[in-house]
Amino acid sequence: MKIGIYPGCSLNGSARDYNESVFAIAKVFDIELVQIPDWNCCGATAAHNLNKELSLALPARILALAEQNGLDEVLVPCAACYSRLVVTQHELKVEPEIKNRIKKVIELDYRGTTKILNVIEWLDKYIIPGIEEKLVLPFKHKVACYYGCLLVRPNKVLNYDRSEDPQTMDEVMRKIGADPIYFPYKTECCGAGFSVSRTDIVSKLSGKIIEDAEHRGAEFMIVACPMCHSNLDMRRPDINQYFKTKFTLPILFVTQALGLAVGLSPKEVGLQRHFVPVNIDS
Amino acid sequence: MSHSSHQIERNSLAFAIEKNVDVHTQKCYQCGKCSAGCPVATEMDMPPSYVMRLLQTENQAHDENILQSQSIWLCISCEMCLSRCPMEIDIPSMMDFLRQRSIKQKMVNPKAKNIVAFHKSFLNTIKYTGRLYELGLIIDYKRRSLNMLQDITLAPKMISRGKLHFIPEMIKGTPQISGIFKKTSKKEV
Ligand code: SF4
Ligand code: SF4
Numbered sequence: 001m002k003i004g005i006y007p008g009c010s011l012n013g014s015a016r017d018y019n020e021s022v023f024a025i026a027k028v029f030d031i032e033l034v035q036i037p038d039w040n041c042c043g044a045t046a047a048h049n050l051n052k053e054l055s056l057a058l059p060a061r062i063l064a065l066a067e068q069n070g071l072d073e074v075l076v077p078c079a080a081c082y083s084r085l086v087v088t089q090h091e092l093k094v095e096p097e098i099k100n101r102i103k104k105v106i107e108l109d110y111r112g113t114t115k116i117l118n119v120i121e122w123l124d125k126y127i128i129p130g131i132e133e134k135l136v137l138p139f140k141h142k143v144a145c146y147y148g149c150l151l152v153r154p155n156k157v158l159n160y161d162r163s164e165d166p167q168t169m170d171e172v173m174r175k176i177g178a179d180p181i182y183f184p185y186k187t188e189c190c191g192a193g194f195s196v197s198r199t200d201i202v203s204k205l206s207g208k209i210i211e212d213a214e215h216r217g218a219e220f221m222i223v224a225c226p227m228c229h230s231n232l233d234m235r236r237p238d239i240n241q242y243f244k245t246k247f248t249l250p251i252l253f254v255t256q257a258l259g260l261a262v263g264l265s266p267k268e269v270g271l272q273r274h275f276v277p278v279n280i281d282s
Numbered sequence: 283m284s285h286s287s288h289q290i291e292r293n294s295l296a297f298a299i300e301k302n303v304d305v306h307t308q309k310c311y312q313c314g315k316c317s318a319g320c321p322v323a324t325e326m327d328m329p330p331s332y333v334m335r336l337l338q339t340e341n342q343a344h345d346e347n348i349l350q351s352q353s354i355w356l357c358i359s360c361e362m363c364l365s366r367c368p369m370e371i372d373i374p375s376m377m378d379f380l381r382q383r384s385i386k387q388k389m390v391n392p393k394a395k396n397i398v399a400f401h402k403s404f405l406n407t408i409k410y411t412g413r414l415y416e417l418g419l420i421i422d423y424k425r426r427s428l429n430m431l432q433d434i435t436l437a438p439k440m441i442s443r444g445k446l447h448f449i450p451e452m453i454k455g456t457p458q459i460s461g462i463f464k465k466t467s468k469k470e471v
Contacts, residue, residue, distance in 0.1 A: 009414035014445040038454045040412040045359060046404035049381050053466040054405075061455070061462065105465045107458065153361035156370075163365050189321040189360035196423060196433070197400035201356075205321055234436070273443040 003126075004071030004114075005033040006062060008081035008226075009041050014234070015078070015226030017270025021255035022077050022119070024268045028134060028259075029127055033075065036066045042084040045193040056098065057105045059088035063116075064108035073115045075122045077255070079225030080192075082118045083150035083158075089116065090157045118151055119224045119254060120168045127258065128175050136263040138177025143257070144213035144221045145169040145180050148228045149189050163187065169254060173222060176261040181216050185209045190231040199235065203242035206231045210239065210247045220278075221251045229253060234275050250278040294340035295348065298383070305376045309369045310334040316363035316373055326353040330363050330373050349384040355394035399426035409463045412453035417446055 011019035026033045039062050048055035063085060066074050076082040092099040093112055103110050117125070147166050155163035164187060170180040188209055191202030210232060213221050223229050232239075233251045240246055251274070259269035260280060271278045288308055290297045296307045310331070317329035328336070328351055336344040348354065357377040364372050384390050390398055403422035407415050420437070423429075440446040453459070 009408075009416075012413065012451070013416045013447055014440065016444060038412075040453055040455060040459055041408040041414045043408070044404065044414075046401040048359070048378050049401050050385070050405065051382065051466055052378060054463065057462045057466055058408075058459075061458070105462055107461070149360040149362070153365050154374075155365050187362075189358055189362065191321075192358045192360065193400075194358060194397070196420070197396045197427075198356075199432075201322060201325060201358075234440075273445060275439070275443075 001030070001126075002032045002034055003122075004036055004066055004069075004074035006036050006039055006042075006066070006074050006076045006081060006085070008039075008076065008078040009044075010078050010080075010226035010230075014230055017273040018077060018226055018229065018253045018255065019270075021253055021259045021264075021269040022075075024264050025127060025255055025259050025262070028262050028264070029130060031126055034069075034071060036062060036071060036074065037069055038065060042081045044080060044084065048084075053102070053105065055084070056088050056091060056102050059085045060092065060102045060110055061106045061108060063089060063112070063114050064106060064110040066114045067111055068108070071114070073117060075117050075119070077119045077122075077224075078227075079118065079148060079150040080227050082116065085116050087154070087157060089114070120151070120172060123172050123254070123258065124168065128172060131175055131258075131262070134262045135176060137261055139173070139257050139261045140177050141179065141219040142217055143173055143178045143180050144183045144216065144218035145173060145186060145254075146183070146190075146209065146213070146221050146223050146228060146232075147186050148223070148225050149187065149192065151224060152187055169222065169224060172254060173257065176258055178222075178257065181213075181218055183213060183216065183218070185212045190228045192227055192231070195227075195231055195235060199238050200242065202231050202235055203238045206235060207239040207243045207247070210249050211243070214247060214249050218249060220257070221249055222254050222257055223251055224254050236276050248276065250274065250276050252278065291340040293342070294337075295345035295380075295383075296337045296340055299337065299376055299379060303372065303375045303379045305372050305379075307334055307337040307371075307376075310338065310371055311369065313368060315366045315368065316371075319362040319366050320357075321360060321362065322356045322358060326356050327351050328353045330357075334371070334373075346389065348380060349387060349389040350391055352391045352393050354380045354384060355391065355397045396427045396429070399423060402426065405463075407450075409460060410456070411450045412456045412459045413451050415447070415450035418450055 043058035191205040256269040323329040
């Protein structure tokens with residue numbers, strides 16, 4: 001079967017480990033992921049901070065291209081891109097006037113019919129139903145499922161029933177044999193786009209999240225967003241310096257954990273690209 | 283839609299917010315939940331509930347304080363305030379508007395200049411290639427912020443892990459992207 005994918009810029013660059021694990025899993029489950037042809041950047045935080053219309057036009061072009069190419073369903077693994085696409089689709093739906101203006105800006109037809117899936121929804125729909133027969137190495141570890149901000153908020157648009165204590169990722173992890181811990185920091189912010197411009201804030205916020213997970217005995221933290229991953233993993237030296245300590249908790253993308261559980265090698269899911277070493281001995 | 287009988291002063295920032303992003307500042311009853319949950323409230327010169335209160339005064343000096351604050355740039359758009367506000371006040375959208383207004387009126391707080399520089403570098407990179415080119419972003423940001431030495435050891439580690447490309451990917455629709463930037467650049471806020 002075939003479904004669309006919007007990788008977004010991070011998965012194309014600094015989060016290629018995430019990308020590798022998504023595509024590797026899809027292959028195991030015989031799903032062909034088709035990239036939206038000629039996709040552009042969604043504009044991320046910068047666009048909606050500086051220019052509202054731009055922040056709607058960039059995602060609208062992506063969705064218009066998906067429609068044009070007959071991709072009715074599109075997987076968006078990056079939580080930040082996912083948020084921009086869903087929020088844009090929502091805004092253009094409730095504000096027909098803005099929609100018409102944006103159509104003129106992008107010079108493409110736009111209907112707003114694409115079904116946008118985040119990584120958890122994709123796993124839930126296409127992978128988890130067939131997981132039992134493919135599970136060769138259950139991921140028997142204590143994990144802290146970290147959702148961050150953009151998978152669950154704004155809750156009105158995203159329709160998460162439990163925005164303060166979501167369970168969908170915890171459920172997926174249970175299905176592959178893991179033991180998700182109670183984790184009150186699961187929807188706190190990691191510092192998001194401040195990685196470069198305010199590394200001190202990222203160190204503080206991300207450090208608190210890691211500290212709590214380690215304190216509760218997590219062996220791994222599981223994430224679904226490249227921005228969270230880079231703050232928690234790549235920024236670890238900054239975090240450790242800020243907290244004057246040595247946090248060692250490895251950060252895995254949910255697709256990496258799942259990939260290992262269905263028998264993919266650490267390399268096939270990109271673990272060698274991490275900054276914080278990942279030692280899996282089950 | 284009118285939520286109170288009070289007529290807002292037409293020259294106030296509160297009026298502009300209502301008109302542009304449909305956020306009704308008078309609905310705030312100062313419960314403080316937004317500031318309690320805001321991850322950066324302790325770094326801010328005025329936490330979100332305080333911004334709300336100042337807006338309610340419809341006082342020009344207060345409006346200027348807000349536009350010159352660090353707070354509007356420290357807000358990371360995490361949406362926690364909105365999800366917890368009992369009055370469902372969309373502070374994140376309001377913050378987007380305030381940032382754009384602050385730039386327009388040349389009131390950006392000098393301490394926020396790195397944050398603004400980063401956003402500008404980001405958009406600048408995608409304007410010319412359609413996709414984010416991370417190395418280009420870092421170089422553009424260093425030029426704008428003059429932080430030449432920052433993260434100097436990070437780049438080689440990213441390269442050895444295959445996480446940083448040397449050549450930008452140009453999409454075919456780059457002219458369309460430039461067109462989108464051009465058409466959206468003159469918007470009034
Ligand atoms: S949570 Fe809402 S009502 Fe309470 S202080 Fe903040 S903006 Fe006002
Ligand atoms: S969206 Fe901004 S103001 Fe609201 S809680 Fe997050 S950082 Fe604070």
